[in-house]
Every structure is written in C-alpha cells, then in structure tokens.
Amino acid sequence: MVEEDIKFIETQHIDLTDVEFKGRVLDIGGGGEGIIGQLKGERVVASKRRESELIEAAPGDYLKIVMDAKELKFLDESFETATAFFTLMYAPLLDHKKIFQEIYRVLKNGGEFVMWDLTMPKRDIRSKNYYGVNLEVTIGEKKNSTGYAVPWKKEQNLKYYSNLGKTIGFKILEQDEINEAFYIRFQKNR
Numbered sequence: 482m483v484e485e486d487i488k489f490i491e492t493q494h495i496d497l498t499d500v501e502f503k504g505r506v507l508d509i510g511g512g513g514e515g516i517i518g519q520l521k522g523e524r525v526v527a528s529k530r531r532e533s534e535l536i537e538a539a540p541g542d543y544l545k546i547v548m549d550a551k552e553l554k555f556l557d558e559s560f561e562t563a564t565a566f567f568t569l570m571y572a573p574l575l576d577h578k579k580i581f582q583e584i585y586r587v588l589k590n591g592g593e594f595v596m597w598d599l600t601m602p603k604r605d606i607r608s609k610n611y612y613g614v615n616l617e618v619t620i621g622e623k624k625n626s627t628g629y630a631v632p633w634k635k636e637q638n639l640k641y642y643s644n645l646g647k648t649i650g651f652k653i654l655e656q657d658e659i660n661e662a663f664y665i666r667f668q669k670n671r
C-alpha cells in the first residue's frame with residue numbers, strides 16, 4: 482500500500498472517555514492500538530485472526546486471543562458486551578452477516594454490541610485503491626493518534642450496519658454520526 486494510492490479523509494476525533502460497557506467485553510479485531518483494551522483493561526478479551534497482529538498489539542491488561550470472528554469458540558451467551566472498533570471496515574462485506582450472527586450468539590440476553598466504524602462511499606473508476614482515515618482517540622487525559630486504511634472495495638455507512646444488525650435480531654439502543662465516522666449500540670433482547 483503506497484501513501485499516494487490512499488484516499489485519506491480528514492482526521493476524525495473520537496472521545497471514548499465516558500463510554501460505559503456492562504461486564505466482560507469481547508473486542509472483535511482488538512489489538513493494534515488496543516483501544517478497547519486501553520479503555521477497560523482486564524475486563525477485555527481482544528480477538529484477532531492473526532497471531533502476528535496480536536503480538537505487535539499495544540501492551541495492556543487485556544487478554545489477547547487468536548480467533549476468527551466468523552467462528553467464535555465461545556459458548557452461547559458468554560459475554561455482556563462485544564465491541565468492534567474500526568474492525569468491520571477490514572472484513573469483506575460477505576463476512577459481515579456471519580460475524581454479526583456470531584456476536585449475537587455469544588452475547589447474553591440483554592447484552593450489547595457496540596461498534597465504531599468509518600463511512601466509506603462507493604469507489605468509482607478514477608478513485609484511489611485504498612480508503613483511509615487518521616483518528617485521534619481521546620480516553621481521559623490520553624490521546625491516541627492512529628491511522629486505518631483498507632482496500633477500497635466496499636461502500637459502508639451507519640444505515641448499512643444498523644439494517645444488518647436488525648436483520649440478525651438486534652435492537653438499536655443508540656446511534657450517532659461523528660463526521661465521517663459513526664457509532665452504533667445494539668442490544669440482544671429476546
């Protein structure tokens with residue numbers, strides 16, 4: 482990936498200082514900056530597909546585990562909370578439904594799935610091959626600056642994910658657009 486081939490949008494600012502989660506947290510695609518691990522420490526299990534990415538992940542009190550979100554190894558109803566912080570932009574569209582179904586399965590009844598991601602428009606023939614964002618994430622006094630970029634192969638936005646969640650059976654408790662990023666809090670409520 483060369484810098485000139487990435488369509489970088491302006492820096493997005495996300496403040497997680499007052500974000501609350503219930504109980505134990507499964508962070509899908511955690512590691513990297515380990516933002517959710519930094520936020521909630523030992524309550525977090527961070528899962529990623531590749532071991533190398535977890536080894537390189539920011540250190541912290543959270544537990545790191547190699548696991549594909551399409552096939553979570555946890556029993557049904559194991560977690561009060563699941564999170565995906567700028568993870569689903571990295572997964573192919575074809576995998577999203579299975580990932581949502583697996584998250585729904587491992588959540589307890591009343592449990593919540595909280596996601597943040599990037600609004601990505603449709604690519605046209607003249608567009609660059611990658612789409613990326615620089616993020617400034619605030620957790621209390623601490624500011625993390627990081628960047629995420631992926632092959633520009635899909636279009637995604639808040640509506641796409643909220644509809645997907647609803648088709649799986651989630652209720653939407655909260656949703657918000659933060660410039661070109663968005664946040665959705667789903668609940669499993671049978």
Ligand SMILES: C[S@@+](CC[C@H](N)C(=O)[O-])C[C@H]1O[C@@H](n2cnc3c(N)ncnc32)[C@H](O)[C@@H]1O
Pocket residue numbers: 509510511512513514515516517528529530531534548549550551565566567568571572576580629
């Ligand atoms: C770059 S991280 C996102 C930022 C990260 N949450 C943080 O706090 O810094 C997203 C990761 O999700 C991982 N991922 C994508 N699809 C996945 C899947 N099906 N199962 C597990 N991890 C996945 C990718 O390997 C990618 O490295």
